[in-house]
Amino acid sequence: MHPASQQTRLIALDWGTSSLRAYRLGTGGQTLEMRALPWGVMQLPETVAGAGEKDGFEAAFEQACGDWLQAAPATPVIAAGMVGSRQGWLEAPYLSVPIAVADIGGNLSIVRNRQGQLIHIVPGLIQNVLLPNVMRGEETQVVGVLSALGKQATLQDEILIGLPGTHSKWVQIRRTDAQAELTHFDTFMTGEVFAALCGHTILGRGMQTTENVHASATAFERGLRVPQTAAGRAGVLSTIFSTRTLGLTGELDGTGQREYLSGLLIGHEISALQDLLRQHERQPSRVILVGESALCERYASVLRAYGFARTDVMAQATERGLWQLALTAGLLKTV
Amino acid sequence: MHPASQQTRLIALDWGTSSLRAYRLGTGGQTLEMRALPWGVMQLPETVAGAGEKDGFEAAFEQACGDWLQAAPATPVIAAGMVGSRQGWLEAPYLSVPIAVADIGGNLSIVRNRQGQLIHIVPGLIQNVLLPNVMRGEETQVVGVLSALGKQATLQDEILIGLPGTHSKWVQIRRTDAQAELTHFDTFMTGEVFAALCGHTILGRGMQTTENVHASATAFERGLRVPQTAAGRAGVLSTIFSTRTLGLTGELDGTGQREYLSGLLIGHEISALQDLLRQHERQPSRVILVGESALCERYASVLRAYGFARTDVMAQATERGLWQLALTAGLLKTV
Numbered sequence: 188m189h190p191a192s193q194q195t196r197l198i199a200l201d202w203g204t205s206s207l208r209a210y211r212l213g214t215g216g217q218t219l220e221m222r223a224l225p226w227g228v229m230q231l232p233e234t235v236a237g238a239g240e241k242d243g244f245e246a247a248f249e250q251a252c253g254d255w256l257q258a259a260p261a262t263p264v265i266a267a268g269m270v271g272s273r274q275g276w277l278e279a280p281y282l283s284v285p286i287a288v289a290d291i292g293g294n295l296s297i298v299r300n301r302q303g304q305l306i307h308i309v310p311g312l313i314q315n316v317l318l319p320n321v322m323r324g325e326e327t328q329v330v331g332v333l334s335a336l337g338k339q340a341t342l343q344d345e346i347l348i349g350l351p352g353t354h355s356k357w358v359q360i361r362r363t364d365a366q367a368e369l370t371h372f373d374t375f376m377t378g379e380v381f382a383a384l385c386g387h388t389i390l391g392r393g394m395q396t397t398e399n400v401h402a403s404a405t406a407f408e409r410g411l412r413v414p415q416t417a418a419g420r421a422g423v424l425s426t427i428f429s430t431r432t433l434g435l436t437g438e439l440d441g442t443g444q445r446e447y448l449s450g451l452l453i454g455h456e457i458s459a460l461q462d463l464l465r466q467h468e469r470q471p472s473r474v475i476l477v478g479e480s481a482l483c484e485r486y487a488s489v490l491r492a493y494g495f496a497r498t499d500v501m502a503q504a505t506e507r508g509l510w511q512l513a514l515t516a517g518l519l520k521t522v
Numbered sequence: 523m524h525p526a527s528q529q530t531r532l533i534a535l536d537w538g539t540s541s542l543r544a545y546r547l548g549t550g551g552q553t554l555e556m557r558a559l560p561w562g563v564m565q566l567p568e569t570v571a572g573a574g575e576k577d578g579f580e581a582a583f584e585q586a587c588g589d590w591l592q593a594a595p596a597t598p599v600i601a602a603g604m605v606g607s608r609q610g611w612l613e614a615p616y617l618s619v620p621i622a623v624a625d626i627g628g629n630l631s632i633v634r635n636r637q638g639q640l641i642h643i644v645p646g647l648i649q650n651v652l653l654p655n656v657m658r659g660e661e662t663q664v665v666g667v668l669s670a671l672g673k674q675a676t677l678q679d680e681i682l683i684g685l686p687g688t689h690s691k692w693v694q695i696r697r698t699d700a701q702a703e704l705t706h707f708d709t710f711m712t713g714e715v716f717a718a719l720c721g722h723t724i725l726g727r728g729m730q731t732t733e734n735v736h737a738s739a740t741a742f743e744r745g746l747r748v749p750q751t752a753a754g755r756a757g758v759l760s761t762i763f764s765t766r767t768l769g770l771t772g773e774l775d776g777t778g779q780r781e782y783l784s785g786l787l788i789g790h791e792i793s794a795l796q797d798l799l800r801q802h803e804r805q806p807s808r809v810i811l812v813g814e815s816a817l818c819e820r821y822a823s824v825l826r827a828y829g830f831a832r833t834d835v836m837a838q839a840t841e842r843g844l845w846q847l848a849l850t851a852g853l854l855k856t857v
Contacts, residue, residue, distance in 0.1 A: 429653035
């Protein structure tokens, strides 16, 4: 190993509600080391009685990268996610959408810890329309995707970035020669609704997870088609009941019911997304998915079924995004 | 009190998943006595070890009306609801929709208890289309509604019967001079989804219930309008997230968030129902609601907002229905 390539250039934190990931990044943004800790904003390490309100953050931060900073004291630190929310270490005010993506890195908030270390916190985004939308953390992944795409030829186009998860975000990007603009985004609570329906309604009774991959795929496919039918126009509140009735009529077994419901919900999401894109007169030339790979595969197959052209899955968007934001913010003197 | 009016003509049981109501009905179907017991099909009284599989039903039945039968041994007994399901006392097979409403009473199943008493069980209904629908218990309420309407003048019309609850049912009835036909029905899991979202997703955090009736009504009204807007076309999975973001932007307080979500979900249900009626080329001349009165009021206000003409709330549909079904089945010799 070449010693220079091991030099720490940036400490980048992906700090969400239920977990904290710390990255030690080297020259060019390559990941030298990564740590996953359970210290999300809503579950910080316990500190001694009488400690300050933000002591949990101090302790978690120390565990995440205290030794890295000791070894390389001048290293800049950047953090994205719920750490910048009202319940976080420091509230980093939302920036308004539409926004030029390059402007995000120019608006970091700064908190100083007990050791005097500055931590630069990435702001979330808000679109304050009739039904407001917010994100925290996903803006960093969007920056990461665009940074990776920047090296590719075509620069004038429309891109749709999908971030499936507990709450999935769909982000519309318009690229011109001059800049990339984040014009609009939508949120779907599909993952959380799926979990609540399986765990806390009658639909979950008798559901199973199994290894029968073929039967699962068939049931998933059956579900995802429903929103395209006339019956599907009854909407989610109605169509989900068929998960149970197709069990009663013997058409779906326990595993099938779970997979069917998964396909049905993602199908409703993609069907609605398609409708929204038409409303906005948008035709993305490509779709990029970022997220857990099995979930991205599910979404990619539904996107195909709904006629979306080109879908790619991109890894390491968070690390790339944090690196790019640190660059834009001027935190990296020599790269 | 005139002794003859006190004579027991029918014992009618409304036996659901989580509760059992027993009615002692007199001449003309008037309710002489009613008992509410916690013995639903999924929570029967515990019986001694080694007892038969159906002993819980025997015990609950004895508590509900054993003394009534002792006092009037020849009284017929009828029961509707989940008691006729696969998990019930005896499975009463579903009848297929479309169906002439008068045919339901001709298809009762019979179980005999240990004392030799016959219990006549009302069948549920199934509509076995692409997304099958089922009901058990609501068919009896529909019979009750039509029985009450029968005395009114106009007989040729289309009626929409709404049964809001954990799962709401919307039943389309076409009446001619010859008969009333149940042509179609839909299910919406609105009540159960509302409970799951409030209790088991991020939307419930910070929600409150309060006595500020005016603020509640405003938030409910704001929610119910959403599905009519362009943003509402994003569908339930997306619009529900605004419950949280309108809290973040300070537009809704804890109570408001709960009421807003209630209006939003019922609004999505009624909006979808309207779309389904258009698909079926149906224009009901009136809407009858049956259910818990505060909930019926919520639905009535949303129906008004969506331009439905005449909405009435009808009480005692279950007792009326059980009486009418017993009549049709020939269980009541002299009325």
